[in-house]
Amino acid sequence: MILQVQNVTKRFGGLQALTDVTFELPEGQILGLLGPNGAGKTTLFNVINGVYAPEGGRITFRGKEITGWPPYRVAHSGLARTHQVVRPLNELTVRENAMVGACFGRERHSLASAAVVADDVLARVGLTERARQITSSLNVAQKKRLELARALAARPYLLLLDEVLAGLNPTEIALMVETIRRIRDDGVTILMIEHVMQAVMNVSDRVLVLDYGILIAEGRPQEVANDPKVVEAYLGDPKLAQKLLAEEAG
Amino acid sequence: MNAWRQPGCWLTWLGLLAGGLAVVVVRDNTVRELAFTLLMFAALASSLNIMMGYTGYVNFGHIVFFGLGGYTGFYLISQHGWSLYPAVLVGGLAAAALAGFLGSAILRLRGAYFALATIGINEAARAFVNNFTPFGGPTGMFVNFSAYAEYGGAAQALWLTYALLLAITILTLILSGMVKYSRFGLGLMGIREDEDAAVVMGVSAPRFKTAAYALSALAPGMVGTLYFFKNGNVEPGDAFRLNMSIEMLVMVMLGGQGTVLGPVLGAVTYERLRGYLLTSPLFKNLHLAFAGLALLLIVLFVPTGVVGWLRARFPRLRRLLA
Helix, strand or coil: CCCEEEEEEEEEECCEEEEEEEEEEECEEEEEEECCCCCCHHHHHHHHCCCCCCEEEEEEEEECCCCCCCHHHHHHHCCCCCCCCCCCCCCCCCCHHHHHHHHHHHCCHHHHHHHHHHHHHHHHHHHHHHHHCHHHHCCCCHHHHHHHHHHHHCCCEEEEEECCCCCCHHHHHHHHHHHHHHHHCCCEEEEEEEECHHHHHHCCEEEEEECEEEEEEECCCHHHHHHHHHHHHHHHCCCCCHHHHHHHHH | CCCHHCCCHHHHHHHHHHHHHHHHCCHHHHHHHHHHHHHHHHHHHHHHHHHHHCCCCCCCCCCCHHHHHHHHHHHHHHCCCCHHHHHHHHHHHHHHHHHHHHHHHCCCCCCCHHHHHHHHHHHHHHHHHHHHHHHHHHHHEEHHHHHHHHHHHHHHHHHHHHHHHHHHHHHHHHHHHHHHHHHHHHHHHHHHHHHHHHHHHCHHHHHHHHHHHHHHHHHHHHHHHHHHHHHHHCCCHCCCCCHHHHHHHHHHHHHHCCHHHHHHHHHHHHHHHHHHEEECCCCCHHHHHHHHHHHHHHHHCCHHHHHHHHHHCHHHHHHCCC
């Protein structure tokens, strides 16, 4: 198991963001993380990579407990992530952005070797022509790809992808899905939050569904898609209307 | 070292060296005094730039390192009979150590809160020195005139301080270039652009920021020791002038923050402007008002400063403007 999350609980004041979340992620898999908006998916990412310390529970990464580590220490140990809302280093060039990932990620490259790694990952996400531009000149789809490039430049064992497909058009989605598959084939384990159902069902080996901070389903994509609890979480209870009518009549 | 491969860095360093040596050749006391002020401002602004330009932490209390470092060096010279050279070095190291210590506490603050804390530190240092008897309290300390005999008389000592200041300023600019074009500098700029994102990418922000803060305090401590040695006395009002902190900020903003050349350009321009305003009968009491106005205009219209503006306007000059 590359990642073990045991009974993780996170509260923001009175809001229970995560309750007793427990799951495991075997090496080499792509695990999809689903759930309606506000279900706690990004919070779970933030707890795993150390942005928030959980109130309870343990997180083990490659056999080492990383609960409560600061994010930079988690990054050094080989866990990289992208952000749902892109966070480019605007005044730096695209290449320098990727170099930050290479310099301070798992392999802690020197500036010269980081430049080589940066060029490699930029080619992989298709940003080679933009390498010398200032990052603020990119459009959103390009910035999303840069997020991915930066995370890859860290040469992580585990990659957390937070909605990398959101806002992309169908062609771009197909390209990105291909890229993600190739990353997995290179031996990187992936945990991804995604709302584009078809894509996530296609690419994931397993899927987790989070609702109000509670894990409500886990399994192969097809099984989970037909799970009544999952349908209810997304669409509401299909029998609710009848139930209410019956109560009124009764 | 990547900075050594940047033509822009070389131009800045050599330009400063040429200008500084020209003053020695001319051997005119008035020119030297002017050059002393220019170099002092250039060193102070460049060191502030490490924190403000590269790391993105606006520091209103940079002068505290000039004051306390200077006090420490001057104390060693006047009360313990130290030679100038080790005293300058210890003055710088004391300031850097203080910054390292303070930084681990106040660098948890960000943005405006950090800026406010730095003002507080400057005022606290002034109050402390005012009441600290070994440093002479409110009256300060002075060196016995005979102390200059060791360096070949007072006139010779003035030239010596000038030469040392030139060396320190050039070293500060070399440091600035080396930081900018290093892995460390890349981490600092990551922090400047988005600290949280940089931390997620693995930049150990607390360590990096503290190191940058300590590095930025080194030059002011050394320059402070030289300045007070040259003056022959030191007192709290002279050592912790908040308005000097603000003037340094204007210099960095004017020249272009985050560049090697910018602070030097800003220091020279601002000093000339200040010199004119101070001597002109019409404006002499208003020079700080002009500094404020200049800062306002820069922030509004050329937030990247002269160097940034030139780089954007003439892309071909990019390689020459570090």
